[in-house]
Amino acid sequence: MNSIAQGIRNEGWQCEVDLYRPLLSFFRRYTLAFAEVPFFGKRIDLVFATPTIRRLYAIETKLRDWRNAFKQAALNQLVAQHSYVALPACLAYRLAANEQRLFASYDVGLIAVEESAKILIPATRNGYFNLRHYHTLKTTLGRAAKSNKPQSLGVLTNALTERSRTLVFLQTRPN
Amino acid sequence: MPLPNDPGPWSFYRLGPTKEKELFKRRRNTYDGVIVPAHIASYYSAFCAEFIGTLQKPYLIDPMTYLFAGDPALLKRFVKDKTTGRTLRDSGGRKKKGDLKRSFSKLVEKEYGGLIKQAIDVDRPLTPKDFASNAAVDEFIGRVVDFQTNRLAQLPEKYRKYEKYAQKHGASLAGKANPPMCIVPPYFALDGPMWTDWLEVNANLVTRTKSGTALPVFPVILANTRTFELNGTAIIAKYARAKADGYLLWIDGFASDQDVAALRVVYGFIELLSKHGKPIILLYGDAFSLVLHFAGLTGFGCGICYSERKLSTQDVDIEGLIPPRYYIPRLKKKMQIETEAKRIPLANHPDLQCNCEICLRKPDPVAMDDTESREHFMLARRAEVEALRGGLSHVQFATDLNNAYRQYSADPLFAPVGHLRNWASVLTAVKPVG
Numbered sequence: 001m002n003s004i005a006q007g008i009r010n011e012g013w014q015c016e017v018d019l020y021r022p023l024l025s026f027f028r029r030y031t032l033a034f035a036e037v038p039f040f041g042k043r044i045d046l047v048f049a050t051p052t053i054r055r056l057y058a059i060e061t062k063l064r065d066w067r068n069a070f071k072q073a074a075l076n077q078l079v080a081q082h083s084y085v086a087l088p089a090c091l092a093y094r095l096a097a098n099e100q101r102l103f104a105s106y107d108v109g110l111i112a113v114e115e116s117a118k119i120l121i122p123a124t125r126n127g128y129f130n131l132r133h134y135h136t137l138k139t140t141l142g143r144a145a146k147s148n149k150p151q152s153l154g155v156l157t158n159a160l161t162e163r164s165r166t167l168v169f170l171q172t173r174p175n
Numbered sequence: 176m177p178l179p180n181d182p183g184p185w186s187f188y189r190l191g192p193t194k195e196k197e198l199f200k201r202r203r204n205t206y207d208g209v210i211v212p213a214h215i216a217s218y219y220s221a222f223c224a225e226f227i228g229t230l231q232k233p234y235l236i237d238p239m240t241y242l243f244a245g246d247p248a249l250l251k252r253f254v255k256d257k258t259t260g261r262t263l264r265d266s267g268g269r270k271k272k273g274d275l276k277r278s279f280s281k282l283v284e285k286e287y288g289g290l291i292k293q294a295i296d297v298d299r300p301l302t303p304k305d306f307a308s309n310a311a312v313d314e315f316i317g318r319v320v321d322f323q324t325n326r327l328a329q330l331p332e333k334y335r336k337y338e339k340y341a342q343k344h345g346a347s348l349a350g351k352a353n354p355p356m357c358i359v360p361p362y363f364a365l366d367g368p369m370w371t372d373w374l375e376v377n378a379n380l381v382t383r384t385k386s387g388t389a390l391p392v393f394p395v396i397l398a399n400t401r402t403f404e405l406n407g408t409a410i411i412a413k414y415a416r417a418k419a420d421g422y423l424l425w426i427d428g429f430a431s432d433q434d435v436a437a438l439r440v441v442y443g444f445i446e447l448l449s450k451h452g453k454p455i456i457l458l459y460g461d462a463f464s465l466v467l468h469f470a471g472l473t474g475f476g477c478g479i480c481y482s483e484r485k486l487s488t489q490d491v492d493i494e495g496l497i498p499p500r501y502y503i504p505r506l507k508k509k510m511q512i513e514t515e516a517k518r519i520p521l522a523n524h525p526d527l528q529c530n531c532e533i534c535l536r537k538p539d540p541v542a543m544d545d546t547e548s549r550e551h552f553m554l555a556r557r558a559e560v561e562a563l564r565g566g567l568s569h570v571q572f573a574t575d576l577n578n579a580y581r582q583y584s585a586d587p588l589f590a591p592v593g594h595l596r597n598w599a600s601v602l603t604a605v606k607p608v609g
Contacts, residue, residue: 039514040498040511040513040514041498041511042514067587067590068587068590068591070587071587071588071590074518074587074588075514075515075518077518078514078517078518102587106588128517128518130517133513
């Protein structure tokens with residue numbers, strides 16, 4: 001555990017939002033990106049969507065407590081076709097080696113984040129996708145995309161610093 | 176009604192949303208008493224009087240006075256946009272506060288008055304100095320005692336018309352008072368730099384309340400685990416001198432998923448307090464209260480499947496509904512029905528299946544509505560209480576908790592379950608009372 005903590009420090013991660021930039025870059029082809037997406041009292045860290053919001057990719061980020069992120073990612077399968085856990089590379093590579101069966105059995109994907117992001121275990125679809133939940137979320141995201149201008153990552157960072165947790169429509173390409 | 180007759184642990188439910196009324200009545204045999212917050216007893220007095228009158232169970236009224244010594248903003252309601260109904264926010268994104276919440280406004284204006292009204296009128300919190308005048312304190316206590324003794328003790332006027340029917344059956348509605356099982360003196364939190372001053376005030380309030388009522392007096396001891404850890408002995412000694420007839424305990428912000436050290440502080444405090452031989456009732460408690468029974472806890476309260484923990488600095492104006500949750504007795508935790516229950520099929524885990532009446536009818540929690548999930552909670556909690564009354568030993572209880580932990584700790588979807596191991600650790604490490 002100490003070596004992981006050391007690895008996270010060495011990689012320069014201080015908070016989960018630090019992982020967002022490589023993830024935004026990795027998923028940039030999905031056009032729409034949202035942060036702090038409300039879902040039954042919780043917040044999905046990042047949701048990427050195709051322009052019609054037909055296909056959703058949910059990402060849970062964590063620096064250390066991957067089990068918590070894993071559970072949330074499994075729950076996110078109720079609304080997103082593909083659900084991932086994104087972790088600092090030093091931790092993600094260890095999990096890819098030791099916990100591959102767990103990730104595969106729950107169809108949760110794993111992403112390693114360093115300067116860029118890389119999928120180590122691909123997420124797969126399963127039977128838990130819930131159309132009613134998906135349509136609710138699709139409406140929320142559609143409304144946010146229509147009525148807001150995409151914000152830079154800095155806006156989200158500032159909002160989180162001020163403990164304001166509201167849905168943010170993000171730019172997938174930095175200015 | 177006097178104190179419950181059944182052996183401990185007594186379970187109390189706190190009166191909340193009115194739609195719970197039917198649940199309280201239908202599942203009357205699953206709990207031992209009711210806790211009614213003073214602002215609800217005051218604002219919905221006719222409803223509460225009818226509810227308590229027909230229920231005929233032990234009850235007490237929580238005076239809620241701690242709120243008047245906190246930030247006055249906590250008592251204020253959020254301002255809504257009249258057209259959209261949405262809460263307005265300031266430029267920093269924070270929710271805007273308006274006037275005093277109506278239920279508290281009525282409680283202050285009509286019931287408490289005096290020194291509380293003086294502080295509210297100038298928008299400041301009460302301080303220990305406000306209690307310097309014994310005359311003012313006695314007037315305040317008189318109002319609080321009178322409110323608790325009489326407010327719900329009689330059926331409302333409108334029920335008097337049924338007197339002739341009652342008499343036909345040899346009963347009478349008139350004159351049959353239904354007083355609370357105890358009087359709760361005004362109380363304030365024992366946290367912060369002025370905790371010793373508040374301790375003096377609270378103890379004085381207990382002594383004076385005792386001289387003003389013939390009913391048993393149960394003060395609330397409200398403090399956080401840190402205060403209990405550092406000053407528990409002094410607090411107990413002070414309250415013992417006030418000669419309380421029992422205790423209501425509120426461990427501020429305490430959650431049973433905290434570390435073992437915090438759990439042991441709470442266990443140890445209750446163990447010490449129980450040496451005085453008086454009933455101890457936890458005002459907000461979850462299934463860890465079952466563990467605390469072995470330390471000498473007599474009873475515990477909560478809402479029906481909610482409000483099992485509470486912070487005294489929490490806003491009284493709570494927005495949004497509580498999502499329906501399903502209680503898993505073996506794991507001593509709840510899962511949200513719309514998300515967790517839909518993703519984690521309990522049918523694959525026969526050991527987690529419940530045999531209550533509701534679960535036999537609807538084995539899949541996903542099919543349950545809010546009322547059914549709460550009803551299941553009441554039945555499951557009653558079964559847990561009955562197990563203790565039936566002689567479940569602390570050793571067996573710890574073994575059951577440890578087994579459940581070992582079985583589910585590796586599965587992230589059931590996480591967190593660390594509380595099971597911690598509770599078992601408390602049970603095995605501390606020698607039970609009696």
